[in-house]
Amino acid sequence: METPAIPMPKDEGERAILDQLVSIRDHLLLLKRDRTKYIRSQDVMLVYDQVIEQVRQLNEIRKGAESKSENRLDKVLESCFQLLSLFFMTIGRTTEAPAAYALTSTIKRLLDHLTESGLFSAKDLDSMSHTLSTLESVLRNADSQHSPYLVELLAKRENLCKESLEELRKKLDRLAKPLREVHEKLISILRSMSLANTKAKFSVSEVQKLQAQLKDIDASRADGNFVDVEGNVLGGSDEVADLLKRCLLWSEIVLERKGTIPENFKPIYDKLVSIRNDLEKLSITQAWSLRETDLYDYQRELDKFDESRVDGNFQDEDGKLAELYVQRTLLYLIRRSYGYVYYLMISSEPVSEALLPYYNQLQTLKRCLVEVKNSGGVSSVRDLYPYSMKLNSIDNLRVDGKFVVGGDLPEGQGAVNELLAECFDLAYELRIAAEENVAQSD
Known part of the structure; x- marks a missing residue:
């Protein structure tokens, strides 16, 4: 499950910075795991200043150089920023620029998955749009204590997310207003079936009830089209009809397979179910049990699974690609888990864990x-x-x-x-x- 090997930097100066950043990252990981005492603001700010100093040196080295592909230094720097971002949430500084880094990472993952699958609702986009608007305000008001490099980096990431969001919204805008409710309902049913498919005990009746709702929607069509009261075909009818077809097909597959995953993909499935279940529990008890830095480990595991896909598909240890049922089931678990991570981040209170x-x-x-x-x-x-x-x-x-x-x-x-x-x-x-x-x- 490891991501492909990332080359080491060739420049001696970059190698020295890499050594420093590896040491800083390891220190942050140790600090994250220490539950004997609360994380203090001064400890976090000290490490933050050290990272920013390394970034300053890196910019000096790369100034005027031609654009290069990423090396191991970039990956370690990303890990440092990701950890620091979660530390800022943990100490209650949720409205400062560094806290936005982990959030933009998660939003980008979610948007990439929504774009890939084409299965999303207006509610999905509205939530992320609101969060991005809040982040834009944070970056606009970022004070001088935060590195211009970090603020610029975050602004670019935020713009990328906004561009993806806008493309997705255009697809929904093509649907006539009366059809948007039907589309929302279909997405909800599809996700409910996927949830039922990944429960410890599969319930045939639960999926059959969801399938019956799909058949009711199907029966409401006229000659295969979604029409208004006057019989006119609604804009986006073909797209919603295609989504309905996908939902009906998925209901048949789910009822046939009854949550049974082939042995060669069982290790991946079991691990993803475990992550999803852990995050689900945290979403219920997060006010009392979550230390935001814990999300780093979940994110890292999810990223490894996500990035291990070949042309979008999963493969087993022998390199065999997953069939449609397995592919969709594993993707649902990854996307659901990223959704929980996002929810836990935006629910973070502007209060230090000590208080x-x-x-x-x-x-x-x-x-x-x-x-x-x-x-x-x-x-x-x-x-x-x-x-x-x-x-x-x-x-x-x-x-x-x-x-x-x-x-x-x-x-x-x-x-x-x-x-x-x-x-x-x-x-x-x-x-x-x-x-x-x-x-x-x-």
Whole structure:
């Protein structure tokens, strides 16, 4: 599964930089794996400055030189930026330029897969379009502490993503408005069938129900076309009809194979299912269990599988190419996993992991207090004691209005303090309402 060998740099200066970057990358990997203490902003910024210095030296060496193909130095530098980007998310600096690097990598992967398969919905594009607009604002406001080289690199990556996004959107724009809902439905059914196909226990009835929905859509056509109320063929009818045909064919194949993967592709399948399942669990519990730097290992594994394909197809250890069923199943797992990585990145809170326990507790408290308020409040002030005690215990952790962890002031002070204030305000409103109710009853 290793990617093809990347040549070493020929220039002596580049080799020296490569040695430095390999050392920096290894240090970042060790820092990532250390769960005995929180990752500190000053440690990350120190390494970031070291990488930027190596980039400055590299630019000096390559200045005026003819464009060269990538060598091992470029790959290691990419790994350093990818790791640093995830570290910036982990320490809560999610709105700074370096944090955008890993996100643009994942968006580019997703867009490449959507372009390759031609199977995507407006919802897919809307989410990535919104994220890219946010990144554009971040890059536009990138301050002087970040390398112009990095900002320029990110701007190019963002533009590439926007161009891909625009090409995909043009394909959807060809569909008449009434057909877009049908198209969205077909994509949803197709993905649901692929999900059912990769579950530990295959359910025939589940796929048959999805197949029945496809047949209902098929029956709604007139002479094989999608038409409006007046009988006119809708724009994009042929494209949606082709998608429907692909969905029906896939439903037949899935029902025939019942999730059974040939032995020669079982190792790849099992590994991809494991990655998908791990990421799915993280997407449910991410507020409490995710350290964003953990995503690096998942991304690296996914990238290796993705880049090992030959002309878009998978092959086993003997070089035998995968048949259609296996090919589509493995691609679904890769794409689904990249989707989870993307979701986990955009869900990253602007709070350091050192403050996340307080932040998450306050978010839970806020939800509870809002629920109590919406359901009519409390009957007495005593009912608020558990909430007040928890709020005060968190408030008492502050020193001069700030949360100090291990002598440090972690990122995200403003976000946690704002949430704490909101919770106190809600508790106060509920207390006043309870006191008024008691006074009126007296």
